[in-house]
Amino acid sequence: MPGAAVSARVEQVYREDSRRILATLIRLLGDFDLAEEALHEAFFVAVERWQRDGVPDNPRTWLVSTGRFKAIDVLRRRARFNASRPLLIAQLEELEQAHWSGEEVEDDRLRLIFTCCHPALAADAQVPLTLREVCDLTTEEIARAFLVAPATIAQRIVRAKAKIRDAKIPYQVPTLTELPERLDSVLRVIYLVFNEGYSASVGDELTREDLTREAIRLGRLLMELLPEPEVMGLLALMLLHESRRPARTSADGELIVLDEQDRGLWDAGLIAEGCGLIERALAGGRFGPYCLQAAIAAVHAEAATAADTDWPQIVGLYDVLLRAVPSPVVELNRAAALAQRDGPLVGLTQIDGILQRGELLDYHLAHSARAEFCRQLGRVEEARAAYLRALELTRQVPERRFLQERLRGLD
Template sequence: MTTLEQVRAEVEAVYRRDSRRILATLIRLLGDFDLAEEAMHDAFFIAVERWQREGIPDKPRAWLVSTGRFKAIDALRRRARFNRSQADLIMLIEGQGQDPSEEELLADDRLRLIFTCCHPALAADAQVPLTLREVCDLTTEQIARAFLQSPATIAQRIVRAKAKIRDARIPYQVPELHELPERLDSVLRVIYLVFNEGYSASAGEALLQQALSDEAIRLGRLLVQLLPDPEAVGLLALMLLQASRQHARSDVEGNLVLLDQQDRSLWDRGQISEGCELVRLALGSRAFGAYTLQAAIAAVHAEAATAEDTDWAEIVGLYDVLQRHWPSAVVALNRAVALARRDGAQAGLAEVEAILAAGELRDYHLAHAARAELHQQLGNLEEARKAWQQALALTQQAPERRHIEKRIQALE
């Protein structure tokens, strides 16, 4: 008989590893977000008691999907006694395939769920938050920080999107090939936001949430297999090149290590090689976009043997193209930092000041951190201290907070 401690440890491990996959499959089988979420949590609750008595199953994810599905059917049957309209839904669910271990390579349940959440019938500003919440289990607070918006606003968008999917009976499926291009932009944006939350967590004690960045790369690969669009290829390249540095981004104590100080021997050369090859492939298509250009910038960093060997002129040139065709305040900020490396701190600071004055990034901690760094390089120590303090007030991640606190202490 398995001990309660062993069962709880296994249930917690399965939840961390597979809960989003289980939820995605239950949404496909049940056709309802809220019903699927309730069924999933019921299944995990049942597992704690049943696995202690019967032993941990060989395929715990399949067991949880099956248990959750039958639990949902039982709940619907009870409701059907009072609401006859539930009977048709029960028949539909019981008619679904009953082997949850079967997976189609190009129609992964999480990929199906992403395309459902990015359906064009949904409001554009709700598609990505809904996907991040349902596919990746990000909290509304994490999503709000990623979008620089309030949690209440994000929560309202998610609720409205779920209602739209239910009321409009939006199908849970990967669209036909001719429908894919119009849905691609939102899907790419979702996958990249998932990756970013894993590569640099918006809050918490850890710098990385590697499970999220690994999941984003896996979904990126699936998408490239399904639709080898140049921008899908470019996004996969970008994620691989950034992920190649993840083991060098913090020290043994979990403190942040900036790019210039990283031990480049820790960079994953296999990911760099694959990423650079994908960049060349995407650029050669002549139909690339913003993700491919960002991947090209990451490739310049990855191919530099040392920080001093970085070709900042090429990076500024790539940012010029990016800002001209796909402008954003964050791109402008990154370009300003690169410009400071090429032309000096004063040139970069003038750009950063203009970006902050425009107001769009006034709540973005990295903008204030860039301003602080450039003021410090120019010897404007009081201005640097104030900017570091503004950055600290806006930072939720513990390693970044420690880094900024050390910078402030050094000035004092």
């Protein structure tokens, strides 16, 4: 295979499988930093070896094995210069003797998620650590999801890694008796992964299909382990949102808002599966925020046109959701629903109340929603200022083009 073709294949494998490989290496090595180093060493070796020997039948297994041997070499060198450190030597001996099979690769990301969400870790570190290590999001992307400074996220991740190492937190999926108490943080992680894929925080593309696909895969795995209503609700929510993907952008990559989408492009199979799941989840009468959000998504999915949307039902569901999980973001979404039911002035009043409390001041969607309501009310200068503020806060190219087009519309 020509060198350029091999390089392209290595890049493809890195893009599609590097986090799965890293998850296995973390479990095998018991050290995040060593695993990260081993991962990059393995891909470096692959560029040379695959040109000489050809691409292996199972590149992922080959890379895990190569990374493991590279890590053993690193530990040998460290042991040679630190012979007085018995823990290092013991780690090397354990790694050299450990058995590993390529069949173990598939579920390691779910195992790693449960490790990153272990109750021994600080609650505010669990999700950032998982997003960084399992999904390869940068600290900047994670910080945007949490609306906090990147330096704060970086510190949380470093402390969490040290805690896992020092407390010897195991890399394993909990037993069935332990699963329920560990579930909330894992559901939160999977949904944040999906959200980053559904609306990427930065970049030239609106979506990152690799992340939405991975979140849905993890949701399915989790439902096999624990078919609880909230697990069903989360999976339903992701499927219903994912069903809209084909209609969310134009042929040239421009953003299309929900009311203007061609609903004939929505994926009927995903909608049917999602609606079926949420019906099952709600039938038991025991449900939480993911089920409520999925129920809202189902109301949208069942409307043949935007005009057919049952906004009173959506507002009612948001009322229940807001009581269950008080949140300024939920309040913002409810304001948008109220504007559809009762008019833009009602929605604007709600958003102004949120902003006046000092909440969501750095959240671009709050300002873009405010701008839209001002535009509808003919308050042009207020709309212009709000669009400009939203434009300052977003780094996603399609959203920036959308906001710039709205600004030109005001002129």
